Amino acid sequence: MPKEDYVPTLFSLFRQYGYDGTTLSKISAATGLGKASLYHHFPGGKEDMVASVLDHSDCWLQANVLHLLAGEGSPQARLQKMCEHIHELYAGGTxxxxxxxxxMGTGRDLFHDKVKGLLESWIGAIANVLVESGFDKDLAIKRGQDALISIQGALIVAQNLDNASLFQRTIQQLPQVLLHPEEGSEHKQ
Structure with missing residues (x-):
């Protein structure tokens, strides 16, 4: 099998255990590949595996969020569809x-720039939709940042309280929150 076939399994492992907690033994058990085969497919070891996973995540983000936000339809509909895809990605907050x-851990030093780029692209795409809706660019960027803070914060809180409905509520309300004009804001009506 080509190495791309193993990326979804690697995604699940790294998402569950992180960079430091995902051992070659766990990878071998989950993929059915011995260490020699793992290094054949991923000569750079775990670092190469995570790079492949992040490339896969980048492709997913491009197809399911960025392309969608830049596409056609009302801003409300595009933001709603983004939230539906995010809901699926995080399995309803679970x-x-x-x-x-x-x-966290060693992964931060190794993958910081790639992760930062993914998040900045997402913030920018949300901001572009808000600018199109009449928001001032600075406020639109702030709201794009706030959107990711809301998504990530809700995910963490929901998981730590064993209550996925907290994440689901946040995702459901997000399009309206993003598009709602603040009193005295720079939003142009």
Whole structure:
């Protein structure tokens, strides 16, 4: 099998255990590959595996979020569809965020720039939709940042309280929150 076939399994492992906690033994058991075969597919070892997982995540983000936000339809509809895809990605708030897990331990130093780029792209795409809706660019960027803070914060709180409905509520309300004009804001009506 080509190495791309193993990326979804690696995604799940790194999302669950992080960079430091995902051992070659766990990878071997989950993929059915011995260490020699793992190094054949991923000559750089775990670092190469995570790079492949992050490339896979980048492709997912491009197809399911960035392309969607830049596409056609009302801003409300595009933001709603983004939230539906995010809901699926995190299994309704029951699965952790890969980028959050990689931000801890050794993974932060190794993958910081790639993760930062993914998040900045997402913030920018949300901001572009808000600018299109009439928001001032600075406020739109702030709201894009706030959107990711809301998503990630809700995910962490929901998982730690064993209450996925907290994440689901946040995701459901997010499009309206993003598009709602603040009193005295720079939003142009």
């Amino acid at each position: 699965q952790p965020c890969l980028t959050a897990i990689l931000a």
